[in-house]
Amino acid sequence: MNTYKLNRNKCIYYALLITFCLSTSCVSNKKIAYFQDIQTVNQAQLENAIKFTEPLIQSDDILSINIFTLNPQSGTVVNQAASTPTLGGNTNNSLSTQSTGFLVDKNGEIELSLVGKVKVAGLTTYQARELIREKVSTFYKEPNIQLRFANFKVSVLGEVSSPSAYTLPNEKVSILDALSLAGDLTIYGRRDNILIVRDNNGKKEFARLDLNSSNIFSSPFYYLKQNDVIYVEPNKRKVSASNSAQIQTISVVASVISVIVLAIANFK
Missing domain, CATH: 3.30.1950.10 (wza like domain)
Structure with missing residues (x-):
């Protein structure tokens, strides 16, 4: 194969690769698995880190x-x-x-x-x-x-299969329990940035949890309290899919690249 044909094939390959990346937003799936570093954690330290504190009764309970x-x-x-x-x-x-x-x-x-x-x-x-x-x-x-x-309730919102408010039968409930009730995260949910909103005596507290890391087990927000709100943020792929203007731009760019590819392929 001569140099001209080799270069032409490379152009076609890279053009198709760019088109594919634009259409799929080039999202990596490497952050989908939970607790990726769990094998490197000392079990004794992990057990000592998990502590449950009984929730306190508040007004309107x-x-x-x-x-x-x-x-x-x-x-x-x-x-x-x-x-x-x-x-x-x-x-x-x-x-x-x-x-x-x-x-x-x-x-x-x-x-x-x-x-x-x-x-x-x-x-x-x-x-x-x-x-x-x-x-x-x-x-x-x-x-x-x-x-x-009688109203130990947590709300799960965002990118989960069944967002809702859930009334729970017991007080010892973890964020994993709540996400399980909601049918787990969708493929579009960010697992590394789960937001917890907590009402503590009239004041709002916020925390971010990373389901990819075992550090979640030592967080004071791992166990939920009544009226906690869990929000699962959409990832870039979902945001891109929801942005009609960006989709139109990608379509135009992909069309232009396709024309260029055809022109290169037919050039003699």
Whole structure:
């Protein structure tokens, strides 16, 4: 093959390569896998880094409280509470379920029949349970108290399969649990820049987590708190696909390159 044909073939090859890159935005998939450095992490250090802190009760929380006594009927008066709508975990983000519970008011208090107002804000569910047990013991002998969040809700938005608000049955929930409920990230979601928005006593806190790194396990945001918001940012490929102006530009450039390629191929 002479030098002219070799150079012509190289021109055709590079022109087609440029066209392909422009049409696909040349996005690398090397950052799709989670925890890529997990094999280099010392297991003992990793276990010590993962710590769960019980969430504290805040104003506007809804608590499910059940009081059981030796006489089952005697606890029904205290257990009565208004039915309060809570967000269900579904793709329509609608008020779909009814949750019976006690609303924590702006003063951080709940009001129980017979007992009256009880200050629970700033306490864990365990501490609140023991406090209510102490107050109820005035009226009932050896009461059994069950207390949990009725509206432990996290919202998952952005590039996930099923973005929604999810009401969870327990307090120990990690970001991986929440993403699993949402059907995991789509292929367009950025795994290295997950945003967590947290409301801490009326103040917003923000954190960025990298699912590609094992450092996520030592983050104070690894375990979620009630009303946390998780936002998965779209990657460059999704942004490019959504930008109609850029798509039109790519089409024009690709057409010009195609004409050039044909001209070179037919040139003698």
